[in-house]
Amino acid sequence: MQGGSGSVTIHEVAEKAGVSIKTVSRVINHEANVRADTKERVLAVIAELNYRPNPSARHLAGTHGYNIALLYDNPSPSYLIDLQSGALESCHAEGFHLILQPCGFHDQNLEATINNLIVESRVPGLILSPPLSDAAGLIEKLEQWGVLHARIAPIDVARPGPYVAVDDRGAAFELIGHLIEQGHRRIGIIKGHPDHGAGHWRYEGYLTAMRQHGLPIDEDLIVQGYFSFESGLEAGRKLLSLSDRPTAIFAANDDMAAGVLHIAHDMGIDVPGQLSVAGFDDTPLSRHVWPSLTTVRQPVQEMARQATMQLIDRIRKRGLSESGPSAMYCSLVIRDSTGAAPNL
Amino acid sequence: MQGGSGSVTIHEVAEKAGVSIKTVSRVINHEANVRADTKERVLAVIAELNYRPNPSARHLAGTHGYNIALLYDNPSPSYLIDLQSGALESCHAEGFHLILQPCGFHDQNLEATINNLIVESRVPGLILSPPLSDAAGLIEKLEQWGVLHARIAPIDVARPGPYVAVDDRGAAFELIGHLIEQGHRRIGIIKGHPDHGAGHWRYEGYLTAMRQHGLPIDEDLIVQGYFSFESGLEAGRKLLSLSDRPTAIFAANDDMAAGVLHIAHDMGIDVPGQLSVAGFDDTPLSRHVWPSLTTVRQPVQEMARQATMQLIDRIRKRGLSESGPSAMYCSLVIRDSTGAAPNL
DNA sequence: ACAGCGATTGACAACGTTATCTATACGCTA
DNA sequence: TAGCGTATAGATAACGTTGTCAATCGCTGT
Structure with missing residues (x-):
């Protein structure tokens, strides 16, 4: 060597x-x-x-480049790392390079930035992670420019082009079902960021589960969150200050669930004795907090890997193949933050 | 456009x-x-x-490439993200590309992997993050191959070549000083991973502080950890099971401190009433756990930015310039997990 | 055996840049 | 003013690959 x-x-x-x-x-x-x-x-x-x-020589001579860009807007570090390592794995296996492109969903210059990226780096395709997976304006531009893409966990599944998603709705449905089985009747929910598809579907799962078990939907128990710890803190405070407070709270991700846990401790509410708390994502955080969080494991890395493979496939076939969407499953992870509903 | x-x-x-x-x-x-x-x-x-x-054309024609690789071995997601965004920023500003290269410190094929990377991607220099910053064998190979590097937070500061470090020792010293001021006398420490320089210096800071305040160093209060939550859990259990248990525990990073917190809750020990706990790094986790952790903020992103700039500088000057090391400062972040020592 | 035709292979010109070497322009000294 | 050295500028050949188009191979049917 x-x-x-x-x-x-x-x-x-x-x-x-x-x-x-x-x-x-x-x-x-x-x-x-x-x-x-x-x-x-x-x-x-x-x-x-x-x-x-030699990738550079291929770039130079070929009609398409060998750089794939991963677009992301500030999700949690652990989510992002999983995303990256999945994408990296596929890229490595197929001889492509991965370019990281942080960018703001609401950024005024988003399209210009991406255009630059495409021109400069000869990017034949990009991976859109939430919430960029639903940046309609950007996606239209991409199609116009002839640049391919693959989306991860989008809201709008009707739009053409490959995407990879998990059954957020089904997983939330299952989780709420579990809580109901434990005797909970008043279950609060902290919704996810409205820009993200995941939040949308998890909320749908909650609604379906409640209805299907014949439980009333109480507007007071539905609070908007933004996937951040702080928003969980605030939403948790709101829910736990209700005169008839819920016996269980489902937060649409782990960070917000950690916020609820934090507030519960501050207020001297025992978890899970007096309150059950559940999150979503199975981030490392869910194991680190006390009590450890009941949550839902998502195969983020695997999603990224598949989305990247689909994208590479389309690039190789010049966008002629229409690989359909692929769906993946989540699994419920029951830990110590949920238990039987308290006897009132 | x-x-x-x-x-x-x-x-x-x-x-x-x-x-x-x-x-x-x-x-x-x-x-x-x-x-x-x-x-x-x-x-x-x-x-x-x-x-x-066109970067590809430059690669192909030029003597050096425009790709900088960031080598990392599985640190915590948030640390890694900070590292990346700092490096990304400098690369972007200077027209370089960043290549991510996960790799195992103890991997048998480490040198072969990196050699491949260098040959394939024409990498003129790499950034070594801990613990790779002290992979002596690799660094020697790099010098032999004429590939430049910049190190982040190394143990061996005598080795030639640029590096960026924080004053881990001083920060730990200050933190322990703070605990002593609060009346603590028996202070336990969970050491960091022996492969990482940071762990070494933080331990030194602990020793110095204890000595300087005339406190005895009790071997029972010194436990080896590995920067993981689990190792913190185990070390915490050991420390808190002592007949004469410490009134404060300093864990060399936040993940381990979270482990201690977890165990303390399990054992029904009140924090900070009966036990003070401090971490290091100021990761998001330190705010998410309850009570929120007293810790030390490190400018990780800034370190990565500077290391990358130094590396690019050396690349431009073909390794002729010898930019010295640069040191950065940490700041103590006092939150709710530390307080006055309990009256015995 | 031979034309015909698709499957297989090769020669050579791109691709956009940097490196090397050569030519010119300018300013200074004698 | 001639002569010389040094800044400045250009012509052209790499770099390693893919794309294009032409050449050849090997089979088929007669």
Whole structure:
């Protein structure tokens, strides 16, 4: 192994395999019209020399680039890391590079920023994570520019193009069902950020579960949150100050659930003795707080991996293939923050 | 603004400015020997056409690449995100790209992986975050390969090359001082991961503070941790099970401090009434747990930004300049998990 | 055996930039 | 004013790959 300089080029591979560089190019790009034995021979040499095509040269010569951008707007660090590692994994496996692009959903210059990115980095496609997965204006521009995309956990599932989502609604439904089984009747909910699809579907799951079990929907028990700890704190305070306060609170993510826990401790309310609290996402935080949170595990990394694969697929096929959406499942994680409803 | 294809090239700039492409190249690379008025004219055209050099072409033609790799081994998500955004900021400002490279400190193939990265992506330099900042074998290889680096928070500050560090020792000293002022005498410490420099210096700070205040160092109060929540849980259990248990515990990071808090709650020990707990890093977690943690804020993002700038500087100067280390300061954040020592 | 035709392969010109080497312009000394 | 050295500028060849188009191979049907 020699470091730094002098990496293997396509020419060396071609010479050693006794073919032209174009044939090697065909092999590494999975093109048709290469005889099986030729292909095999070339692949053997590639393996032997440990040849890797130079991404810059491909960029320069090719019609499309090998950079995929991951767009994100400030979700929680752990969510973001999962997203990244999933995307990174697929990119690595398929020889693409991942470009990180933080950007504000409500940023005035969003479209200009992304345009710059596309032009500068020759980005043939991007991954949109929530809430960008529902930035309608941006998505239209992308289609107009001929830039592909894959969306993660969008609200608007009718829009064309591939996306990967989890069954947020079903998972919330299941979670609320669990609480009801434990004897809870007054269950409060802290809704997620209105820009995010996930919040929307989790709320729907709550409503469905309540209705299906014949429980009344009390507007006082429904509070808007914004996925932040602080918003959970505030919403929790509101819910727990009600004269007829809920015996259980479902927060649409773990950060907000941690806020509820915080307030409950401040107010001297025992969890889960007097109050059950549940979150969503199964972030590390859910294990770190006390008592540890009942929550829902989402396969974020796997979602990112799949979305990236779908995107790469579309890039390879120049957007001609229409890989459908893929749905994934969540699993309920029951920990110490939920228990039987108190006897009143 | 036109998206997707047909970006401006150096030729168009050259033609419009009435110079050769080489002159344009000189201007954009800050090379000497360009008359001031020529330079100005070229810059004007560049601005007018909104020209951006094509990174791939630069890679291909140039002696060095424009990709900087950030090496990391699984620190906490929030730390990692801060690291990334700092590095990203500098890269963006200076026209470099950031490549993320997760890698295991103890991985057998570490050097081979990095070599691959360097060869494939033409990486002229990398940023080493803890604990990679002290991967002696890797660093020697890098020097051998002629690949530059900048280190973040290393243990071995004697080694040549730029690094950025905070005064971990001083901050821990100050924190322990604060606890002593509050009347604490038996102060336990949960040490950080032995691979990380930070853990080392924080422990030194503890020792110095204890000695300086004339307090005995009790081996029973010193427990090895590994920066994880679980290790904090275990270490906390050990400390709190002592017959003569400490009235305060300093954990070398927030995750471990959260573990101590968790155990204290399990054991029915009131915080801060019967036990004070302090962490380090000021992660979001420190605000989310209850009671919120007294901790130390580190300018992680700023460190990453500076380290990246230093690295880029060295790359531009081909490693000839020897920018020295830069040190940054931490600040004590006093919250609700610490208080006066209980009256025995 | 031979034309015909698709499957397979190759030669060579891009792609946009930097590096090298050469040519000109300018300012100074004798 | 000639001569010389040094700033400044340009022409052209890389860099490693893909795209285009032409050439050849190998099979089919007669």
